[in-house]
Amino acid sequence: MPKSNIKEVMNKFREVVDKPYEKLRQWKKANEKKMAGCSPMHFPEELIHAAGMLPVVLQETDETITTGFSYIYPFFCGITRNLIDVGVKGQLSFLDGLVYADICVQNRTAASILRQNLPSVYVDVAQLPSSFTRKGVMEDTIKELDRIKANLEKLAGRNIDDTSLKQSIAAYNKNRSLLRRLHNLCQKNPRLLPYRDMQVIVQSSMLMPKEEHTQLLEKLLAEMEGMKPASVKGSRLFLSGHLCQSPKADILDLIEGVGGIIVDDDLYTGYRYYAIDVEMNGSPIEALAKRHLEKSLPVPTRTGLPMRWEKYLVDRVKASKAQGIVVLMVKFCEPHLFYYPFIKEALTKASIPHIMVETEHEVVSLEGVRTRLQAFMEMLK
Amino acid sequence: METQVKKANKLDSTSLIGQMMTASFADIKRQAAEGKQVVWANGLPVYVLARAADMPVLHCEGLVAGLAAKRLEKPFQDAAEAFGFLPDACSYARSFIGAARITMGDYHLDPSMNQDLLLMPKPALYVNSAGGCGTGRPWGEAMATLFNIPVYHFEPRFLWNESDLKDSVADFVRQEQEFIALLEKITGRPYDWNRLKEMLVEVKRTVTLRNEAMKLCQHIPSPASFFDWATNIAAVAHLIGLPGTGDLLQKTREEVEQRIAQGIGAMPNEKYRLYWDGILTWGKIGVLANKFAALDACVVAGAYTHLVWWPRPEMIDPEKPLESIAYNCCDIMLLRSYEHRIKVLADFCREYSIDGLVVSETQTCRAFNSHAFMIMDGLARRLGIPAVTIGGDSCDIRFYSDAQVDTRLQALLETIEARRKVRQV
Numbered sequence: 001m002p003k004s005n006i007k008e009v010m011n012k013f014r015e016v017v018d019k020p021y022e023k024l025r026q027w028k029k030a031n032e033k034k035m036a037g038c039s040p041m042h043f044p045e046e047l048i049h050a051a052g053m054l055p056v057v058l059q060e061t062d063e064t065i066t067t068g069f070s071y072i073y074p075f076f077c078g079i080t081r082n083l084i085d086v087g088v089k090g091q092l093s094f095l096d097g098l099v100y101a102d103i104c105v106q107n108r109t110a111a112s113i114l115r116q117n118l119p120s121v122y123v124d125v126a127q128l129p130s131s132f133t134r135k136g137v138m139e140d141t142i143k144e145l146d147r148i149k150a151n152l153e154k155l156a157g158r159n160i161d162d163t164s165l166k167q168s169i170a171a172y173n174k175n176r177s178l179l180r181r182l183h184n185l186c187q188k189n190p191r192l193l194p195y196r197d198m199q200v201i202v203q204s205s206m207l208m209p210k211e212e213h214t215q216l217l218e219k220l221l222a223e224m225e226g227m228k229p230a231s232v233k234g235s236r237l238f239l240s241g242h243l244c245q246s247p248k249a250d251i252l253d254l255i256e257g258v259g260g261i262i263v264d265d266d267l268y269t270g271y272r273y274y275a276i277d278v279e280m281n282g283s284p285i286e287a288l289a290k291r292h293l294e295k296s297l298p299v300p301t302r303t304g305l306p307m308r309w310e311k312y313l314v315d316r317v318k319a320s321k322a323q324g325i326v327v328l329m330v331k332f333c334e335p336h337l338f339y340y341p342f343i344k345e346a347l348t349k350a351s352i353p354h355i356m357v358e359t360e361h362e363v364v365s366l367e368g369v370r371t372r373l374q375a376f377m378e379m380l381k
Numbered sequence: 382m383e384t385q386v387k388k389a390n391k392l393d394s395t396s397l398i399g400q401m402m403t404a405s406f407a408d409i410k411r412q413a414a415e416g417k418q419v420v421w422a423n424g425l426p427v428y429v430l431a432r433a434a435d436m437p438v439l440h441c442e443g444l445v446a447g448l449a450a451k452r453l454e455k456p457f458q459d460a461a462e463a464f465g466f467l468p469d470a471c472s473y474a475r476s477f478i479g480a481a482r483i484t485m486g487d488y489h490l491d492p493s494m495n496q497d498l499l500l501m502p503k504p505a506l507y508v509n510s511a512g513g514c515g516t517g518r519p520w521g522e523a524m525a526t527l528f529n530i531p532v533y534h535f536e537p538r539f540l541w542n543e544s545d546l547k548d549s550v551a552d553f554v555r556q557e558q559e560f561i562a563l564l565e566k567i568t569g570r571p572y573d574w575n576r577l578k579e580m581l582v583e584v585k586r587t588v589t590l591r592n593e594a595m596k597l598c599q600h601i602p603s604p605a606s607f608f609d610w611a612t613n614i615a616a617v618a619h620l621i622g623l624p625g626t627g628d629l630l631q632k633t634r635e636e637v638e639q640r641i642a643q644g645i646g647a648m649p650n651e652k653y654r655l656y657w658d659g660i661l662t663w664g665k666i667g668v669l670a671n672k673f674a675a676l677d678a679c680v681v682a683g684a685y686t687h688l689v690w691w692p693r694p695e696m697i698d699p700e701k702p703l704e705s706i707a708y709n710c711c712d713i714m715l716l717r718s719y720e721h722r723i724k725v726l727a728d729f730c731r732e733y734s735i736d737g738l739v740v741s742e743t744q745t746c747r748a749f750n751s752h753a754f755m756i757m758d759g760l761a762r763r764l765g766i767p768a769v770t771i772g773g774d775s776c777d778i779r780f781y782s783d784a785q786v787d788t789r790l791q792a793l794l795e796t797i798e799a800r801r802k803v804r805q806v
Contacts, residue, residue: 070754070758071754071755072754073742073750073753073754075469075742075744075745075747075750076747076750102515102539103515104515104516104747105513105514105515105516105747105748105751106515106747107515108515108539108751109747109751109752112718112719112751112752113719113752113755115719116719116755125539125541127538127539129536130515130518130534130536131518131534131536134534134536134556134559135555135559136555140552300518300519300522301515301518301519302518303518303519303521303522303532303534304534308522308526331469332469332747334469334470334471334515334516334519334747335515335518335519337466337467337469337470337519338470338474338516338519338520338522338523339519339523340465340466340467341461341464341465341466341478341523342523342526344465345464345465358467
């Protein structure tokens with residue numbers, strides 16, 4: 001594949017990420033297929049896929065919040081405000097269904113407000129257990145997944161049998177494994193792609209038909225794996241945080257612009273999304289439940305995980321040989337707010353330099369952030 | 382000529398709450414010093430289960446609200462911020478994480494401060510039962526990590542449909558059973574079911590009396606105000622299950638009845654009857670009560686006081702203690718759908734003859750603010766009741782502005798007045 005084809009593939013990914021809901025509406029019209037959205041982080045898209053519908057992970061768009069402020073206060077996080085705003089403006093009405101998984105109180109509020117304001121859309125909330133040490137959580141998770149499955153079957157007008165669910169899991173596992181291959185490639189050969197492009201690739205995977213994305217990804221990898229390592233100068237950085245939504249490209253450009261080489265991350269629109277596969281043996285619903293309960297990366301929206309987030313981060317930063325860590329915190333993200341002090345303490349104890357950058361839906365002046373990042377990079381030298 | 386400033390006519394019995402809270406904290410410290418294992422808890426009063434296991438319980442929100450009402454909460458918040466907390470995080474949780482840091486000796490109080498008041502006994506167990514508020518999860522985890530103690534997270538289900546309640550209660554009972562097993566493990570004693578049953582007799586008496594007394598405020602003029610009931614939450618939250626709460630509420634009920642008989646109102650000249658949505662700024666409780674009095678407005682009821690703490694007293698059967706507690710932790714406003722909430726609130730507004738709605742923004746609480754605008758809009762459409770939002774926060778006084786509150790209340794009352802004139806025409 002000639003190099004210009006990388007551009008072509010990236011453009012295809014970018015097209016859907018730049019204006020996701022407009023593009024998806026067009027796709028639905030062209031393909032006459034049902035489509036169901038799901039909230040980020042905890043809902044297994046495979047269930048929607050197995051029902052023969054296109055699963056779409058809800059994304060934060062750049063749209064200025066206007067009508068949404070008649071429904072929600074400004075001190076809710078960016079993606080909550082944004083989704084309520086685009087929802088009440090009618091931009092999500094093309095969806096046939098919308099399934100939330102209980103992440104936090106803000107996310108549940110968005111589900112409730114959208115349920116009231118999208119009368120033509122089936123809106124449901126998967127109340128998956130969040131405390132993993134409780135007795136019977138596996139049974140409870142399976143029961144809840146079965147309930148949602150039955151509702152998705154009604155919506156799709158077809159049954160989700162074990163065979164089709166396994167096929168969907170396989171399609172998702174394949175896509176995840178390719179994303180991991182790309183992740184590893186970029187770790188070995190940083191700056192092969194600007195980090196903003198890596199985000200576009202992951203976000204587009206959440207929006208496009210999985211099979212199409214996988215095909216494009218294979219093409220991209222075939223080309224990129226043959227490329228010579230780029231010569232890069234700067235400090236190796238680990239990016240952490242930003243649960244639920246992708247960081248703004250401006251911030252990522254800024255980090256790279258001041259000499260940061262992003263070698264690893266635990267972002268939701270990054271490693272967190274593709275880190276872990278679903279087991280192919282046994283009951284597929286049980287396998288999805290297992291992925292939720294036993295194989296989650298440490299995450300502040302769940303409790304009773306075998307390892308706390310700060311410990312996991314220290315280990316990952318060390319393994320990636322990053323010189324420092326940039327913690328990207330979405331303003332008003334309460335789960336993250338409660339873990340940051342512990343992360344800060346653990347990083348300090350492990351002598352890992354870090355900087356916390358708070359991000360907002362409305363991009364504020366980047367100059368202050370640039371100065372702070374420049375000072376941080378000076379410190380790392 | 383000297384102008385008489387109108388002030389809220391607070392219930393006399395409410396002043397006893399402060400004394401009971403002080404005595405209770407002193408008692409918890411005494412019991413801790415004697416070697417009893419202390420429990421720290423947030424949220425709904427399922428922690429009464431631990432109290433029956435002879436473990437003193439410190440209710441985080443109760444303690445912080447009490448300190449904030451006396452403007453003593455700041456050292457806790459300073460300790461949390463020194464640790465890395467940002468002011469956007471729930472101020473109840475943030476304050477108590479600060480308290481934990483102080484207890485652990487990781488943050489030192491200024492020697493001039495009242496150390497005895499601000500130093501808490503170290504817990505052996507943390508209980509999160511923040512019904513409907515996801516913040517309880519990371520809050521509980523933070524506490525367990527700081528103290529290196531076990532934590533139990535109660536997870537009541539959100540009730541999207543009326544039919545969900547039964548399943549939710551059954552699920553909650555299962556959690557209570559698991560929690561009791563944990564209590565037995567920690568204390569090394571079999572659980573004292575008889576004590577729990579006895580405690581629930583007192584709980585039922587207390588919450589029933591409170592609900593009856595609150596209902597008497599449908600009378601015009603209202604004999605007590607939201608601010609009385611806010612102070613009174615302590616009796617059904619932090620103090621619940623302890624001796625004396627039933628007697629206290631008996632006095633309160635009698636006082637309310639007496640006021641009705643004598644035609645005495647909570648506000649000297651009640652012209653407007655209001656409903657309060659959201660939590661209140663505890664550090665301004667007295668200021669707010671008097672502000673409303675000066676405007677001839679009485680806040681007669683609110684979600685935080687009336688629809689959260691033991692909302693189903695009729696379901697308390699001491700012979701079925703777990704189900705009793707489960708109903709009262711699962712059927713709360715925060716876990717209910719918008720459709721249910723708006724129906725309940727509309728009935729509430731009719732029953733209490735409400736003229737207007739005051740929505741307290743509570744800047745660091747997303748749970749109580751989840752449907753604020755839809756509730757304002759829904760009640761305006763159903764009943765034509767005007768509403769106004771006012772800034773503030775439960776325990777972080779920095780989010781409160783007197784000037785803003787004054788202007789907005791003035792606007793609300795003018796709207797109510799204009800509507801009355803239109804009706805007369």
